[in-house]
Amino acid sequence: MIAQEQKPMEEILGYLDGKQKVVVMGCGGCATFYHTGDKKAVNEMAEKLTKEGKEVFKIVLPFSFQACDIDKSGIWLEKNRKEIENRDAVLLMSCGDGVQIVADYIDEKMGIPKSVIPANDALGLVGGGPTKFKETCQSCGMCELGKTAGICPLTACGKGLMNGPCGGVRVGNKCEIDEEKDCAWVKIYERMEKLGELDKFIEMRDPHEWSKAKRPRLFEIENPVNIMTAGIGALPGFIRLVIGPKPKLEEEGKGE
Amino acid sequence: MGEKMGDEVYSDLMRELKEGKYVFTGELEPEKAGDVNEPIEMARELVGLVVACNVTDNPQSFAYVNSMAASYLIQKETGMECVYQLRCSDRNRMALLSDVLGAGALGLKNILALAGDHVSLGDTPDAKPVFDLDSTTLIAMIRKMVDEGKDLGGNEIHNPPKLHVGGAAAPGAAHLKAEVAKVKRKINVGVEYLQTQVVYYTDVLDKFFNELGKVDVPILVGIFPARTFGQANFFHENVAGVDVPPDYLEAMRKTKEIKDKEKRKEEVDRVNIEFFTGFLEHLKGTPAAGCHMMAVGYPRIIAPLKKVME
Ligand code: SF4
Numbered sequence A: 001m002i003a004q005e006q007k008p009m010e011e012i013l014g015y016l017d018g019k020q021k022v023v024v025m026g027c028g029g030c031a032t033f034y035h036t037g038d039k040k041a042v043n044e045m046a047e048k049l050t051k052e053g054k055e056v057f058k059i060v061l062p063f064s065f066q067a068c069d070i071d072k073s074g075i076w077l078e079k080n081r082k083e084i085e086n087r088d089a090v091l092l093m094s095c096g097d098g099v100q101i102v103a104d105y106i107d108e109k110m111g112i113p114k115s116v117i118p119a120n121d122a123l124g125l126v127g128g129g130p131t132k133f134k135e136t137c138q139s140c141g142m143c144e145l146g147k148t149a150g151i152c153p154l155t156a157c158g159k160g161l162m163n164g165p166c167g168g169v170r171v172g173n174k175c176e177i178d179e180e181k182d183c184a185w186v187k188i189y190e191r192m193e194k195l196g197e198l199d200k201f202i203e204m205r206d207p208h209e210w211s212k213a214k215r216p217r218l219f220e221i222e223n224p225v226n227i228m229t230a231g232i233g234a235l236p237g238f239i240r241l242v243i244g245p246k247p248k249l250e251e252e253g254k255g256e
Numbered sequence B: 001m002g003e004k005m006g007d008e009v010y011s012d013l014m015r016e017l018k019e020g021k022y023v024f025t026g027e028l029e030p031e032k033a034g035d036v037n038e039p040i041e042m043a044r045e046l047v048g049l050v051v052a053c054n055v056t057d058n059p060q061s062f063a064y065v066n067s068m069a070a071s072y073l074i075q076k077e078t079g080m081e082c083v084y085q086l087r088c089s090d091r092n093r094m095a096l097l098s099d100v101l102g103a104g105a106l107g108l109k110n111i112l113a114l115a116g117d118h119v120s121l122g123d124t125p126d127a128k129p130v131f132d133l134d135s136t137t138l139i140a141m142i143r144k145m146v147d148e149g150k151d152l153g154g155n156e157i158h159n160p161p162k163l164h165v166g167g168a169a170a171p172g173a174a175h176l177k178a179e180v181a182k183v184k185r186k187i188n189v190g191v192e193y194l195q196t197q198v199v200y201y202t203d204v205l206d207k208f209f210n211e212l213g214k215v216d217v218p219i220l221v222g223i224f225p226a227r228t229f230g231q232a233n234f235f236h237e238n239v240a241g242v243d244v245p246p247d248y249l250e251a252m253r254k255t256k257e258i259k260d261k262e263k264r265k266e267e268v269d270r271v272n273i274e275f276f277t278g279f280l281e282h283l284k285g286t287p288a289a290g291c292h293m294m295a296v297g298y299p300r301i302i303a304p305l306k307k308v309m310e
């Protein structure tokens, strides 16, 4: 998921300077998960802006309807065309992905160009939970995890080194840059030690192939997941997860 | 096709190391200035005392005069051979490659290949950190350029640079085994000598040499006689993997109380000589090939310390 936090109000108000009528739009994806674009966040933002004298119209996207998934968010945009048309700006409470996809859509598809302003700062692709998360991958396009015992050298190492550790590891094996964080390369060493792969640790890994991340990267799939099948298909799994018994691990050898 | 490692000697530093001479090197720090007058003055005082001087490249990520330019000017003005420090923090592989070619063209003979501190630690913290290569891949790239006359893409280099590449080691690293494994990796890819981060404790050094075992590359051990309490304290507080002993720090702190400038200088020298004599005596019994004296702005201390090693 894409972690995010709301920008300081001061910054947001700066972008909205001179823009009186504002649409505040949320996101039912990551931004709902991180409470930066759910219904509550949209309502609170609308309240603050109203206090600042703005005239606000709210668009809340239901859970799992992401701003960046234009197939779905487009439905809400079209439904509210009139309101958008009459406003000076759209404040989008999603990551930068959602902001850009929506901005493109209302400009190029709906033909009503508006400033679409980000309310949030995206903080990276994170994993973990339920309350603590860490950035684990930067979608570099050429995964190195097979060479580093499953720990990303580009993301988990503060310097993104392919051959660490650097000389700056702190007491307690913390990172040179931030003593709150563990040194990724000490972790890689320790995991490789457990796996009996220290010979691989000593081997030099070639410089990363950044050519695999020529930006912006474009991507296409043949069979897009459609709203109905995805929604209904996911339901039984979701119910089982909430009320059902814990899944049992398959016994060894079974099912072969 | 160039010669394989060990066959060619391009610098005085490498010659002395190969001859098995006990080697002393110094350190010069270009500043935030439009000239390199001060390091040139320092270099003049060190000529004859050390075989070569490191010229720092944006140390601790403070942006100073470009280290290649400084190395060239120092060498030209004073005849002091320079070790051009080159960090990966600020340059991508293309820039590093062209800098190595530039260094060769300017007649620089030694490069110390470093990852470098993260830019957020210095005085330009919003800079984009690069680290496109790391110290190991930089060493490998330089060896390929010098020995095979090829760049990273395998493209032919016309008249390849003739220079040596050294690397760093951190005996005081928090995780010594991982550090030593990395050092061995640098040795495997052809580093020609190693220069350690500053060490103050003999047992730290002994543990490092023990863990490393016998290796074929010469190792210079770094010491840091500080010119002022402030310098020593900065090191203590800001440099990871280096513990400055409290009694030394305290003795240095006390020198601040001496009002008379000359007397204070004498006391600083006395504290340093007293502290480092023991360390240097110990160094004689280790596999170290020499000593890198990181006495930045403090050339007068080199001669008395060298004397200990005679
Ligand atoms: S190497 Fe790191 S950034 Fe690249 S894909 Fe793998 S986990 Fe992601």
Ligand code: SF4
Pocket: A156, A157, A158, A159, A160, A161, A164, A165, A166, A167, A168, A169, A170, A174, A175, A176, A177, A182, A183, A184, A185, A186
């Ligand atoms: S301390 Fe470890 S994680 Fe931090 S920059 Fe150095 S090698 Fe990377």
